[in-house]
Amino acid sequence: MKEHLKNDLENINHLLDITKKQGVEYLDFITNRPTSVHHIPVWEQQGLPESGYGTEEALQIFNKRFEPVMVGSSGPRYLGFVTGGTTPASIVGDWLTTIYDQNTQSTKGQGDISANIELETIQLILKLLGLPDSFLGGFVTGATMSNFTCLAVARQWQGKEQGRDVAKEGVSGPVKILTATPHSSSIKSLSLLGLGSSNIIKVKTAGDDREAICIQDLEDQIVKLNGDPFILISSGGTVNTVDFDDFSEIKKLKDKYRFWWHIDAAFGGFAACSTTHSHLVEGWEYADSITVDCHKWLNVPYESAVFLIKEQYKVLQVETFQNSNAPYLGDPLENFGYLNFLPENSRRLKALPAWFSLMAYGKKGYQYIIDNNISLANQFGQMLDGSQDFKLLAPVRLNTVCFTLRDDEKQDEVGRFLEVLNNTGKVFMTPTFYNGHKGIRAAFVNWMTNENDIQLIFKTMNDVIAELK
Known part of the structure; x- marks a missing residue:
């Protein structure tokens, strides 16, 4: 094993060259790469080698066993799910993310300071989407974890409204969530957070052929809560038909009633970039939190999404995610570190592919x-x-x-x-x-x-x- 490590380090230029060659060949012929595999081979599980094979032979084994059945999911005719491609610039950013291998947390401490790149990338995304800089954002693995992060802070907000610190005391009592057509990732997040999907109050849609919220029924449901705080999950593009809730009308309700407004705009939020459809997101800047998925319409590699939460709630965010048993980290509000603002303590520099793509195009x-x-x-x-x-x-x-x-x-x-x-x-x-x-x-x-x-x-x-x- 030690010889393989030594040889691989000495031949890193050659190894990266052959990897680059293979990658370029894939990209050059991606339009001809099958989008699905009809006949899946029966693989015999590979055993763990005693001393290893070295990287070049491992690549040969990969190419023999797995490469032929890699589908062109990043190609132009893969229309399944909502799967974006990868721009050339984002590939460069992703390669460098692996090479530099930062654990992106801190902005000004000794050691890693790559969080500065992430904060800058969030500002670029806010500008791209026409959102104000009053949002504090960060990168997570996908829309599920973005929804989870936003709804975790919403849970803390709702608890405080009822005089409880949910992060310390745990969930007790029902938490009311109003929504019409939530994505499955939001429902999963409610389950993970202990809020329970059965606490969802389904709001009627705006019509038989619609998935958007009926504003009148939403207000009727709010009135029935008799002033109890609740969480509203609205859609910035439903998954079936990309229907949008009326954000301007929801803003009017937010002026009258007390609730946390979360928008799941995983891919639909990019309508803000359109010359013809930006009106679909009018008013979304008044939401308390927003989910945006970058490995969809931003066309950067998996795993990449951002949460956007109004900075006015950063205390609630820290209460939810802080590493309270690590005093050496200091005051989380004085010494910014992403590990106090999101679920993961260990995370790669997910922002770099997005930064490269935004700067390039x-x-x-x-x-x-x-x-x-x-x-x-x-x-x-x-x-x-x-x-x-x-x-x-x-x-x-x-x-x-x-x-x-x-x-x-x-x-x-x-x-x-x-x-x-x-x-x-x-x-x-x-x-x-x-x-x-x-x-x-x-x-x-x-x-x-x-x-x-x-x-x-x-x-x-x-x-x-x-x-x-």
Whole structure:
């Protein structure tokens, strides 16, 4: 083992060169990389080697066993879930993140001070999204942990409103959460926080074909609480149809009633960059906390999301996350350290890929990416709407297209169609269920996707439907 370590260090230039070569080959041919694996090989588990193989031979083993089944999930025709790509600049940032290997916590202490990069990146994101600098933000692994972080502080706020310190005393008594169409990650966060998903009070939606909150029913539900503090989870783009709650109207309710307002804007928040759809987020600056997922529409590598919490609640945030048994860290409000403001004590410099991408392409670059994806989603929606075999389940509101087979008698065939479509390896989409229909969801978030991809996807869909008839 010691010889392998010594040899690898002496040959690090060669090792990085062959890794770079392989990476470049993948990126050069990513448009031809299958988006799914039809036949999954049966692997025999590799045993732990006694002395190891060295990095170059380990790479050869990886290439023989695993590389052939790596799908092109960062490519232009992977429309499943809401999976962004990786811009060239973000790849550079991610490589350097690994090389420098910082545990990003402190801004001015001895040792690591890489948190300064993170704080600067948060400011860049706030500017990109048109949000005020009154938000304190940080990077976490994804939307789930962002929602968790925001709702943890909301939990502390709600406890203080009732005269309790939840962080010290634990949860006692019901916590009321109002929402209409929460993402599953918010429900998971409520479970992890001990708040309980059964404490959700479902608010009606604005209509049968809507996922957004009905403002009148929201106020009716608030009145029923008789002044009790509560948490509101609103949507900055639902996952099925990218429906947005009316933030301006919610702001009016916030002026009248006492509640914590959280917005899950995991990918929909980037509508703020659009020249045509920025109105969808008007008023979101008045929220107490916001979730934004960077490895979606910011097009940086997994795992990357930010929480944004109004700085006025930093005391509650510290009460929730502080390392109280580490006196050597000093006063958490005097000596800023991210470990007192978010769940993880150990974390890589997640901000660096985002910093590189924002600095490389700027506001105009992201405006182009967002507007282009919205345009492609609309084009794809028009193709489906004019088809004899498919129909939209909801209007194309932003960048996600929700559709199904046109013939309602063929609802049982939707799953089979999607399975065969994905097995072509030319495109990948995900199943959903919306408004009583089995459906399919295509999310446009990749910076590389273009009109040729849309044409190829639609042709492949028509070929599959013809094959199944």
